[in-house]
Amino acid sequence: MFEELKDIVGGENFSDSLTERYIYSSDASIYQSLPSVILRPGNTEEVQEILRYANKEKIPVTPRGAGTGEVGGAVPIDGGIVLDLKRMNKIKEIRIGDLLCRVEPGVVNDELNKELKKFGFFFPPTPGSGKVCTIGGMIANNASGMRAVKYGATRDFVLGLKVVLPQGELVSLGTQTIIHSSGYQLERLMVGSEGTLGVIVEATLRLKPLPEKRAVGRAMFYKLEEAGKAISAIVARGLTPSALEFLDEIVIKSINAAFHSGLPEIEAIVLFECDGNKVSIDDEMDKIKKVCQEFNSFRIDISNDPKEMEKIWEARNAAFPATSRYQEDLARVTLAEDVTVPISKLSELIVNFHRIASENGIIICTYGHAGEGLIHTSFLIDPESSQQWERAKKAVAEAFALTQSLRGTTSGEHGIGITKAPYFKKERSESLEMMRKIKKALDPHNILNPHKLMDAPDDFFTATQLRYAIKE
């Protein structure tokens, strides 16, 4: 049955071996589900042919970039074809005069920025996974990173897209201009569509000039609540840091345990960065420092030395992987990873997350893009214990209910996929029908990344197989 698919991409870009399928059955989420076949198309025509065939034969197709998504977006929940787009990795053109570039979906974020740097420009949304994640995956998830507080998310940089629709038709959406008000902004519809509406085969992205200078600061707080208040005040007073991050005590301890960083084990550390020219940076850094002092930060270090700045950020970047080292019998599982609330509600959210954790007898640590109201929550459990999963499930439900009561949203940057679908459906109950109509219109046979987002199962735990060997 797959001979025709093999003919499209060639034998070396086709695999139905069990080993290969097993490896492509998971991403950075908690799930695994075997595809029947993996295809690695090299150009738009091949993607079109694959989708035409899949649509005719009603075979599910799951697009995949680097597979770093944390919500199961690239997990083929219904089996079928995994479409690995990493071979389509050409930077087609960089037009500095027009402030844009055109790239294929498999271009890696950092590779693009390496090229742009030669011109003194950059593509700002860089997520923590920027070293390996692809532009296609970033657009499909509307990814963002530490600097979104100043520059915005991926959606703010997508000017135009070429997309292969589920029936194989190629469409150009958006423009190659910095602005447009020419009708529906369909390119934006594709941003955050998580591979359910079309396969992105080319993106026209807006560029920004690299700032002349950066400076980084680190403020220590004995009290978490005071750190939260300082963050709200920084934003409310019109200051515009290019990053504003925070780490809680468990994260700090984890970083120390994993990397011997020697950070003081206090309730909160706030990290901030300003970019621009020297005068403006000095002024902004000074003002942020004063706000932190006002809320009782007992120590503030500021640096513009590249090595030292890197060291300060290293601790922040280590947060995600380090949490699994907090305690020998626990590991991090990706659940409510990126809830986001209005910035003024941040400390309330964090304090209550810790309450939920202790009421349910598990550990949740919090850190993240505070300046955007986004909190990464690491759930630390023994992932092979069914009892601990039961507790985690309860805590997750409570965490999302709390987020919604604070008028927050289920996902700030990682997307919905399978893991967060039940809570997303509650949050967006009024627009689910519209989403389903759009999906039906574009994908009548429901072949493209089926059973994700609004169509995902209502119980994230039983939605598909988990990648852990859970024991009773």
Place this chain on the structure above:
Amino acid sequence: METKNLKKWKKEMLVCIRCAYCLENCPVYNQIGWESAGARARMILSYGLLTKDIECSDSILEKFFQCTTCGQCEVNCPAKVKILEVVKASRKDLVENGHYFPPHQLMQEAVKKSGNVYGEEKKEKEIIQKSAEYALFVGCVGTYREEESVNRTIKLLKKLGVSFTRFDELCCGGVFPDLGFENYQENVQHNKEEIKKTGAKKLLTICPMCYKTFKNNPEYSDLGLEVVHITQLLNKLNIQVKTEEIVTYHDPCDLGRHSGIYEEPREIIKKFAPHFVEMEKNRENARCCGAGGGVRGSFTRLSIDMAKDRLKEALDKKADVLLTECFSCLHNFKNAKKRKQNIKIYNISEYLSILMEGGEK
């Protein structure tokens, strides 16, 4: 399949956040392009084997043995997962369950039979002097595949007045834990006794794999003398020659990432080569030559392709000479070099010897 070795590393597999940072700069992934060629895949497969979610097959075996154990993935890994320990444990479990590549087993038999990985007749060595500061250990690849290079290095040591002796060495066995096999303990015992007999205070190695083995492998922990790599020794000596050629340096994985020796080779080179250039990927990010981890023996084409890629980096820098200090790297680069490519490839010590003899200025 029984997984008694993997069991010890379960936490590492659970700590792996599946972030795929390990794909960046992985020499095998760069060649093959399928995710299965990188370390994340090996973590997935290891956990699958451990939890009996999958069974061993020829293709799983292939995935585990395509890794050069270069360690680039560990440098990248933000969770500091002990990837190589997991890979080695998987290999050991596979081998113990009867799944291995025939060339690896042949290698082990060869070492038992002839004391070297090639199974070749033992070469007689010139015992240079009885009592000396250093006992020199050359290793299999140098002795049996890069003899000319070894001879030049020995000439250099003599010329520089280094007090050294040679002894009746047998394969150090460093490659076996990487391949999932046990080292042949009689050889270990033999080496220890012979080294002791020399009365030397220090053991001098040229091959970085031998260096790492004598320094770190528990079976040699009672060696009782300091292990020195030749770059550490040469860096302390007075070098008076110069070359006008453009010279670059390739960090062998066993010397750089696995032993942390990055600066000594560069310091030596800078003394005699004012036109030294770094390749784009250097020090802890230096691309692997493709020879390690048993890959050269089992996946020769793949191994050569990796060497070609690294060689290209040297050519991109317009280097006349590519230096390294590892016989395996040296051998693989020479095999990968096309005739029309003019670049010369030597160990540092070998090149220095040539310069001191008045050649290649």
